[in-house]
Amino acid sequence: MTIIGGLLILAVVSCSPDATRKGTPDADVDGDTDAGDVSDVVNDVDGESDGDVPCGDLCPGLGVTGCVDGGIAECGQFDADACLEWSAPVPCEGGTRCDPDTVTCREPCGDFCAPFSIVILPDTQYYTSKQPNDADNTYRKQMQWVLDHRASDGIAFVVHEGDITNANTTSQWQIASDAHAMLDAAGMPYTVTTGNHDYLLSGVFGRSDSLFDTYFPASRFAANAWYGGSYGSSNINNYNFFSVGPMRFMVLSIEYSARKDVLCWADDLVASHPDHHVILVTHCYLTHGGGYSGGCPDPDYNAIGATGSAVWDELVSRHSNIFMVLSGHIGDSEYRVKTSNTGAPVHEMLVDYQFEGECTASSAASCTNHCRIGTYHGNGWMWQLIFDPRQNSIRASTFTVEEGNTEMFPQGQPAFFCSELFDPPDPDQTGGDWYASDPASPQHQYAFSYNFVDPPAVGIDSMGRTAFSDRTVNRLSAGDQFAPAVALSPAGAFVTVWEDDSSSTDGAGNFDIFMRGFAPGGCVAFSDAMVHADGAGHQQDPSIAMDAAGNFVVAWSDDTDDNGVYQIHARGFFADGTPRFTIAPVNSVATGQQTLPSVAMAPDGRFVIAWQDDRASDGNGQILMRGFSADGSERFTDRSVHDDALGARLRPRVGLDAAANIVVVWQDDSDGNGAFQIHARGFNADGTNRFARITVNSVADGQQLEPALGVASDGSFVVAWRDDADGGGNYRILARAFTAAGAGRIADFAVSAAGGQHRTPVLSVAPGGAFLVSWSDDSDGDGNYDIFARSYNNDGSDLRVQWTVNRVANGPQRFPGAAINDPGTQVFVWEDDGDDNGTYQILARGW
Structure with a gap:
């Protein structure tokens, strides 16, 4: 601020980064007026540029007081460069601090110190x-x-x-x-x-x-x-x-x-x-x-x-x-x-x-x-x-x-x-x-x-924890909700799909496939929605898989025209639940029944769907699969997983490694004697053979049913199944691990305890190889199942010993879905009738 010829001249200082420091070329420590001083700029009344470089004022005006570092300071010229700057602040004493409204030392509570x-x-x-x-x-x-x-x-x-x-x-x-x-x-x-x-x-x-x-x-x-x-x-x-x-x-x-x-x-x-x-x-x-x-x-x-x-x-x-x-x-x-x-x-x-x-x-x-x-x-x-x-x-x-x-x-x-x-x-x-x-x-x-006088410190930190207590997945509670499945992203977000009979438009018992997305920790990311374009007919058997970016594909058995004949349909979605593509049908041959699809996805979005196919309409299902690119276009056409059509092959499960190489497992009675074994076969990403069909279970006596499969990034895989080797009618859950080439890596081992009934196993393998098995468990034989789980390190050692997933033990809990990722997030979904009223909802819980 300078007065020239009776006029008050104010220099407007910009808020550029340089406005917080004094001008160059020197700091005027000698007390002389240099070519770069502000005084030279003020005296440039002829309008010609002298090459001056102005310094920047650090405070608003000469003689103004303000709060600086909790004390009171004055704005003035305190060195020879003529720029305005704050004086050294005078500290406030006795527990007071500078009040910016009055620029006086006051108690922090100001005018509001009364209790x-x-x-x-x-x-x-x-x-x-x-x-x-x-x-x-x-x-x-x-x-x-x-x-x-x-x-x-x-x-x-x-x-x-x-x-x-x-x-x-x-x-x-x-x-x-x-x-x-x-x-x-x-x-x-x-x-x-x-x-x-x-x-x-x-x-x-x-x-x-x-x-x-x-x-x-x-x-x-x-x-x-x-x-x-x-x-x-x-x-x-x-x-x-x-x-x-x-x-x-x-x-x-x-x-x-x-x-x-x-x-x-x-x-x-x-x-x-x-x-x-x-x-x-x-x-x-x-x-x-x-x-x-x-x-x-x-x-x-x-x-x-x-x-x-x-x-x-x-x-x-x-x-x-x-x-x-x-x-x-x-x-x-x-x-x-x-x-x-x-x-x-x-x-x-x-x-x-x-x-x-x-x-x-x-x-x-x-x-x-x-x-x-x-x-x-x-x-x-x-x-x-x-x-x-x-x-x-x-x-x-x-x-x-x-x-x-x-x-x-x-x-x-x-x-x-x-x-x-x-x-x-x-x-x-x-x-x-x-x-x-x-x-x-x-x-x-x-x-x-507690310091409530000052605003609270700003901070939100979940510490990366994604665990959550039992929560209801389906928003609409009318009717029954069955057959849940879940897919989990590397970051812990997940999507659940299920059979839903909440709609009254197509009559009780005509199910639709619904989905709902969740953020890490179990809060809703996108609301529940019907997977297929309309609610006509009957849809069942949903399966879901997810890529590394959270995009996902859902496959299901579809009887849109309600004629009792099912085809396999699929639909792809972005991570936020918006549709990407539809494949209807997946199966190229429409005769007979096609049911029980299983979909698996590579990190880059390539995916494979396998299903149970009775195109001969002879009651003996066979296992077929078809491969797709990330955009839903075909990579390879329908092909048989086992090459022959002998006996019955049921309940396929498919898994992909990081390179989109394929493993398929199924329940096999190719000799037609009524006793099922668990078989597996490996394929390259293009659908060509990688390893020959193998029998997963080492003991062939009795029945082996309901295979579950998980494949790690390196192609190694784990299979679990329901096993009644002694034919006594009491099943337990067994598992076995294999290398990417199909060679045994960990021999058959018991997942569930002996006694009672253990059914409907599901299995998930994290990319790094840790794996998780969950199942419906009635160890006490009271007829009411709970959801049990057990997790393992890649070498088969226990990560966590057997535990009960559902918090409410009343009524039946059954048919779990489960997923695990490398950070260790685990998500479970299941059918739940905790109030024992005969109507099932879908619940989820995370660890």
Whole structure:
């Protein structure tokens, strides 16, 4: 800035990279004016260029003050080059820092240093089920306390942790609704969500049975600026905001034992609000001792949902801005702090006093049998978290609105009875010693530090973990869903296909082939869609394969005209689920029946389809195959896998190595004696012979059925099958490994344990050679199958010993699909009737 002839001259400094340093050619350390100085540019009033090179100003104007490195600095000319620059900042002291709005040293909380709080309501189920709907109801007293202390305590938000009701009845919901109406009338922000009891209908759990949305629909909250929205049309999963000055918070409430799609929604929601400190509320999370609850969902509910550890692994641990998790469900008071994947602290708290009963004895010491006995309902206990911006600390305070009530506490003095006081005379009485009797105990009153004044650190890190809990694959639940198969990408994304009878347009029992894509970790990548162009007729037996880029091909048996005769159809898709090509039919000869296709794909997209073919219509299937380029054009035409047409050949499986060389296995009774063996044959990428047909099973006695196949990048392969060598009718799963040339590499070995029935094996080999076997298992012989699995290193040693895949053991689980990749991601899909109602859904789980 210079004045010439009374005119104020301002130099406009560009924000180029050079604007952050002084001009050249020298640094004016000698104090002289050089040809490159700004003063020369200012004096160039004749308009001629003198070859000057201006320096750049580092601050906005002479005498301006600003915040620099937490202190206060002045803009001026502090050396001889006449450029503006900041002075050395004067540090702020006493815990203050420079406030950019006022350029003064102030406390970090500025104008918002007064404490504020949120109030937490533990399970209220017994206030709604054991007390009348009047002003003396403890639930209403809690709401009145909030309103009475809203101003004095700076109450910014109220949180309910679920189990609003005990039995999900209209009368109980009405009590809760009337209590919260007190907050509505006062404009007090709050959130509610479900506990397990809020889903019970005549004591039976049902996701769709809760009356929550009748009494707390999104429309009840939509007009409030603090209400953010919900997951879908239901308000059970909802998010809300509150702010205190520049401090911004999101309160995210998710359902009891959240389903995977809810966790995915929450994950996206938290990621889209990186400038908010997030408080997650879910009913069932921690348990006694501060560990994660493994009892949600309750095993008796036969429901799909996340345990406490799954909520941590699949949501909380991944985000730097989720700083607090609140839960109830378990009668206890617990606090612990964990470190997320990003290194940020997460403060996890459990509080639930629902089992506290009334005691009118003369002293608390005499209240030895007042926990979960008689008229217990919670005794008005609630919780307050007090945020102190000046200290960046949060204090937890437990108190009761029934203090002074002599019908609940000895002489009206509050105490906890589910504590060391509990000593029931009958050892069969239920109760517990869960926390200290003294409300002033550190279990009930404590504080911790957390920087909520500044915006949260931004960070999301899954640490490459792709495991996920049981989730439902099919979106439409009507009818049956059968015969799932899965393909897995190198990065962990996967696509599932299945037979689906949800459509009513073509009549019950006429199945379509559906598909759905998932990102690594089990969140939906693309929605479910019909694989074929229309839903006419009947489609069955889906098979899927994927290339290294995630593009995939689906093959199936198709009876579009519904005449009972099947052809093999196939369709190719890009990784995002958009169609690439259609091959209809795959088989060149249309006479007879063509069924049970199997498709395999090389990393570059070349693929081969094999199928069971009865073109002679004699009831004896033969195995044919056909090869295709990545774009769906033919590479080689239909050819027999075994060259002759003797006996019956059934249930082919095909695999490709990295060079598109081919292995086909099948169930073979070429001698027509009714006893099947497992055969295999190898082919070059062009369909010419590579190695001759071999018998896979070493022991020929009995029956060998249902072959499964996996091929590694180098062409080595593993075959598994269902084996009844002694002819006793009890099958187990055996396997054997081979070199790329078809020579035995690992002799026949038992995959499943002896005893019971073991059926429908599937096998997947990672490109590097590790392999995975899964099957339907009824080891205990009760007729209800579970999905078992076992994984191996390339040399046949155990990678993981046998385990149960499905979390819910009730009802039958059967017909798995499975896939493994080199990083070790494992994905399973299966038919599931966990609620034992005779209708099957498709479930998936990942490790």
